[in-house]
Every structure is written in structure tokens, then in C-alpha cells.
Amino acid sequence: MNEREELPAIDELRTLLGGRLTTSLPIREAHGRDESWHPVAPPDAVAFATSTKEVSEIVRICAQHRFPVIAFGTGTSLEGHISAPHGGLSLDLSRMNRILEVNAADLDVHLEAGVTRKALNAWLRDMGLFFPIDPGADASLGGMAATRASGTNAVRYGTMRENVLNLTAVMADGSIVHTAHRARKSAAGYDLTRLLVGSEGTLGIITELTLKLYGIPEAIASGVVSFPNFEGAIDAVIETIQTGLPVARIEFLDEVQVEACNRYSKLSLPVAPLLLVEFHGSEASVAEQAERFGFIAGEHGGGAFEWAVKAEERTKLWEARHNSLYAALALQPGKKGLISDVCVPISRLAEAISGTKEDLKSSPLVAPIVGHVGDGNFHLIMLVDPENAAEVAEAQRIHDRMVMRALSLDGTCTGEHGIGEGKRKFLAAEHGEGVAVMHTIKQALDPLNILNPGKMLPA
């Protein structure tokens, strides 16, 4: 295929970008694939942008040719956000990776969208500052904003929703918008920042961000406690949150996941439901929090409470948690993980988890559950052979039941992975009339439907 003749958009983009526009198949395929089980759909071309102005020029060319534009950060999303089912351009922002300004006095940083969270935290460490949002993967901060990412620290520090002060975004017509100034709060106008956070590249391309930062806590303490059943663990979480204990992380691993972590990370945790917690604060307040949590855990049947105040021990535990997906996959080598997340009010969490556990009991699937339970958010990783249609169908069935159950418990079809392609079918069940409002906004801001078409909103 001679793309130069068939796709004039690519021709014009090549004139603008030279070698930073490619149609190489391996690069296109790598840009149509995320870390999920969703099928790969490569774009027609990949552009590596280097500035907001250039992104604006690229979008103008694409708009002129009605050529789809799909923003790409690191490709670590989990719901098919970056695939190109309608072809078009993958707009790779990874070369926009400059940290532009750290305002230590204001606890904020202005940076380009391609900076990853680990790169940011490495840069900040010597200043005694950090950015807490941690979705596991070393995602780009632009991608994390676009998908409203959260992760283990969200119970204490919030999600990307709460931690973006200001975005620079290129809209569908190529115009460049700065959504806010650096003030911590504002009552001036519609909240364009929050409209773009979580819009998955369908309303604008995020090119720069100003993020809130935090001082690295004076003291950090982690600990683990096992429970005879998951209900005890969840009740301990509820009481922890209710009493206002400012836990920084509180992660649940079911017994299947604990066994997977033991094998993968060479640990010897009791094979039982487990909570992994972390406290941030002064030496005195961390000690007080730990003591209170230990008491709460004990009241709900928790066993011996092991503290890991030393950095090495902490790191080992949290590495095991971060590797839990790989540990799960290693349970059945060769299979893929059908990964999904839901989030419910914390009082309904036990019901949400037990429903899925019941479904799994009568199923041949191996499927660990892990969760950021302080938020009522949990993940199911079902191991499936993608070639085995019956197995995939069974996983889909359990998945759909998990999502519909979460909705019936006043929860959401996704706490943090987003909609992408994978959960479009649930959006109407969750939002009802709200979907019409979303369509109206999309239509108004992207009338040609060039920004990440085929994602988020149901067709």
C-alpha cells in the first residue's frame, strides 16, 4: 500500500515532522497495544511530538483530513484506550518529557505530559518532595490524567482528579487551552480541568500539567495482618476509614493472590486474606496510627500484626504488591489476564467481593482478587487462554456479573482503569441520561469525532 497516495494526512504530517512521523508496522503495532487482553488495532501512522505548538499543528492537519488522533503516553492502560479501531494517527507524547518548573514553596510542578511518574519522583527526591499517585505501571502523567488514574495511595492523597491543578490541552480544532492558573482553588468558570481529567483523549490532548506535590513524610511504617476470612479484613477496613485513621495505603489480597505472591516474590505469608497497610506522618503519629490499626484489626479476627518500619522490609512487601499481576500470571504460565476493576461504597464491599467469589467457586477459572479497599475499589485478574473460546466466554460472564453487581450496589463499573473500549457497554447502565449529556459535550467539542473515536461513549 502506498500510504503517501492513499492518506494525504500522512503526507502533510510527514512534511511537518520529517523522521518523527513513521508508518513502520512494528511501531504502529506497539502503539495499538496496551497491557490488557483487548485486541491490537494499529494506527495508520505514529507521530512523535515535541511541543504543545506542534501538537496543535498536528491536530489541525488531522482535523482538516478528518483523520483520527489517539494520544499515546506509555501504552500501559488496561481497557484498550490507545487502540485505533478507526485507523488514524497515534500521537506519541513520550518525547515531551521535560520537567519545566518545580515550585517547592507552593508544592507544585509544571511538566510535559510525557514525563512518567517514576521519572518525576526520581527528580523530586532530593527536594524532599513526591507525587503520590501510583497506578502500579510507570505511566506517563499525561496518560494518568487522561484516564483519571489512582492506585494504592488514593485513600490518603486522592486520585488524579484531586491532584491536577492545571492542564494545557490541544482541543479538536487545534486551539490551545490552559484550564487554570496555579492557585490551589478557584471558583472562576466551568471546571475544564476536571472535564479533561478522565476524558481518555476524547475531548482534547493533554500536553502539559501542573500537579500538586507533597513533602516526603518524616516517617513511614508498613505492616501486614492476616484474617481467617475476607469479611473480617473488610470490616477492619471499614472501621479504619470510619474512625478517620489517616491510612496512606490499605490493600487487600485474597488467599489466591497471597499464594501467588508467596511463590513469585519468595515470601512466606500465611495463605489467608491479608491487609497490607502503610502510615505516613511524624514518628509519633505513625506509631499512634499503627497501634490504633493493630487494635482494630485484632477486633475483627486479625492475627499477629507484623510491622516493617525499616525501608528494606517495606520495599519487599510493596514490591510483592506491585508485582501481584505478574505473580498472578505466573500461576498459570501461558495464560493471559482478563483484568478488571470496580468500586463500590465501602459498606457494600464485602457483598461485592463475596458475589464474585461465589461465581468463581463454581467456575474452573483461577482468579485472584486484590484491592485498594480503603476506597472500595478492587481488581479481579482472571487467567484465560485467549484461544479457548469457552474459557474466554466464562471469564466474560463472571466479569459482566461483577460489574452489574457493583452498579446494583451503588458503585461504578470502573474505579480507576477507565472505560476505553472494554467498558463502553456499561456506561449507559451506570449513567443513564448522563450519557446523553456526555454525547452532547463530545459532539460540541469534537464535532468531527477525530479525538480517539470509538472509545468511552457507546456508539
Add this chain to the structure above:
Amino acid sequence: MNEREELPAIDELRTLLGGRLTTSLPIREAHGRDESWHPVAPPDAVAFATSTKEVSEIVRICAQHRFPVIAFGTGTSLEGHISAPHGGLSLDLSRMNRILEVNAADLDVHLEAGVTRKALNAWLRDMGLFFPIDPGADASLGGMAATRASGTNAVRYGTMRENVLNLTAVMADGSIVHTAHRARKSAAGYDLTRLLVGSEGTLGIITELTLKLYGIPEAIASGVVSFPNFEGAIDAVIETIQTGLPVARIEFLDEVQVEACNRYSKLSLPVAPLLLVEFHGSEASVAEQAERFGFIAGEHGGGAFEWAVKAEERTKLWEARHNSLYAALALQPGKKGLISDVCVPISRLAEAISGTKEDLKSSPLVAPIVGHVGDGNFHLIMLVDPENAAEVAEAQRIHDRMVMRALSLDGTCTGEHGIGEGKRKFLAAEHGEGVAVMHTIKQALDPLNILNPGKMLPA
């Protein structure tokens, strides 16, 4: 004027609402007036709605007749949000004042938009829960959401932006939208909640809300400390925030305001810049925070640090703070307060305040400054005789300079009062191209421009 003949919308509304639709002049005038210096513009009629369904029916009738609809809570806004410059209907939601469900385990409450924050907190007290957002006035929670209210506790608990989980809103076509479920976080679709929060009734009428709640802290401690100059006070605030001290409130009063409070509330505070702080937590953590803050204040020239751990002493201090507007007005009886707020990054706060203080030095106006300085937010209350054109013009001049200075310092033209009528002229200076995006959204969601026309967006 026979309104029944002239305005068929009113005719139809009366059929729907009976005695809950009025055209009485005193009631109309009371609904066109807020607590600000902005001129009164009464609506053509006032409706007292009792349910979301009824609001939907009202909006449908108004849409059919292109009759403006202005949502009204308690009328305590400060930028002319509720006036009716184009006539139409004031839709009073104060009779929608039912608290529908408290979920203590999930720390949330579902209520109607007309419930006021004090009514909610009175209701919650016995459950050991509270809702922290406190703009001073006993505003309705629907109005607080619509104006993105914040106040003294925002530095610790966030603003309405962070504390609304879910809204029920009637859109311009009468459709009823629920923006979210009760989960603490979600990555499912556009953030309609945050789009409506702060939209000042121009995109939809908020009729019900689900709000986050918090446990009443085990211990609360308040204290005051005076400084020889305001720079020392502001530096103490910056260091407090930077070191991550979880201060619940940190309020600045300049010497003019302190003197006003002394007179009005019969206190004997030193007439000097002052910080009024509050800490929430366990007994031990509050004591630790207090000690740390005392040290920081001392380092920046702060004088003797007086603690008020007892509830009566605390109440007296905070009552004085809450009455600071009345105290200011009492400085020059008969004058009105031209009240405004701006918000800047905390590192620019001293510059923002000193610029205004310089302007005031060469002016005859008396104008105290108070601020929620932990957020970089402060208020200027200029006492003016509305009949004295020169005085009003001088106040406007200083006001405009304060706003433009805040914008030049990377701040916002309003941290919490909103745009309303009063700050429309600054929106473009703050948001640039973003205003076009806001116009597009408004046009798409309210094509007939019936929802609070003439507010927020520049003409």
C-alpha cells in the same frame, strides 16, 4: 401590569404550582438580592419547588416559553449570582430540605439541595459526623455546590469540588441526570459532577446531592498568634503548609480587621496581623501539631501563642472570625461592603496582599483584609457609601487592581465567591481560549440560554 396576560409561562407555572408560584413584589425583590453590593434585579415570578420531578416540569415549561430560570437557595451569594437581569423565574429550592439518607458506614449523606449546612450539621451531630465546608453564611448545600463554595476548613478538607460524590440535576431541557453513584472514586466517563459544581446554575439546576462526611475529630485545638508584620504571618503559613502540618484552619486577619473584631466581639487581641489556627486529630496528634506550629510561628516573629482547647474559648474566637464581615461594616455605620476575594499560589500571597495594602495607603477607604491563607485565598472588604460615586469608583479601581495583580501572580480572580455578575469581565483575562470552550459547552447544554442568563460567561 397583568402578568397573567403578558407572560404565558407564568400562567402555565401557576397551573402547575398553585400557591407555590408568586408574583408578589416583596418576594420577587427578596429573590433578586444577594448579600453583596450588586444591584437588585427581581425576577418576574418566584416558584417554590418541592421535588426533582417538579423542577423538571418547571424547567420544561420555561424552556417552551424561553423564560429564564434562576436557581435560588438562601440568597447568600456575593457576586450577584441570583439576580434576574433578563427577568424570568426565580426557582426557590428552600422547601426541598429533606435529608434523605445518611450512610454512616460510608461517611456520606444524600439530601435535597435546599438543606443548609447548619441544618445538616445539627442533624449529624449525634452520629459523631460532620460536613466541614463552611463558607460563613448558612448557605444551602445546593447553592454551595453550584458556586463551588469553600471557606475556613478547605485547607484540610477541600472545597465543594472535592466533597460532592453525586448530584441530581435538571438540565435545560428538563431531563434529570444523576452524575454518579456513591463510590468514592470512578473512572467511568466525563466528570459531570465537577462540571456542574461551580457552574452557578448556568448548565443545570442541582436538586439533590450526595456529600462526603467526616467523623467529628476526637480532639480540636484552636489558637491565636500575633505578628509584628503581615509578612511574618504569611511566612509562617507557608512553612506550616510546606512541612505538611495537617492544619484544619489557618486564618489571617490584618490589623484593621483585628481592631474591628476587638470592638465588635469585645475581644482584646493585640492590634497587629494575626493568625487564627485550628487542629483536628487525636489528643496526642493535636498536641504535637500545636507544638510544631508554635515553633514555626515563633521563628517568623510570632508573639506569645495562646491556645484555646476548651470549647467555649474556641467558639468565642471563631465567632469573632465568622462575624468579621459585620465587624468590618460596624467600623463605618451606614456604609456598604464591597467584598471580593482572590486566590494565589501561597508563595505569591505576601506580594498579593502587600500590593493591595499599598493601594489602600494612598486611599481614603477603610478596608480590612481577612483570608483563608492556607489556600492562598484572601478577602478584601471595602467600606463604601453607594451614593458617593467617587468613593465607589475608587473602590472599583482598587478592586480591579487586586484582581489583575492576582492573575499576574498566577492566581485566580475568585477563590470561592464565584463569577456571577460581578466578575464576568475578568473571566477572559483568566481563562483566555478556555472561555471559548466554556461558551461551546454552555451553548450545547443550554441552547436557548434559559439557565441563569447573563451570569458567569462574558456576553
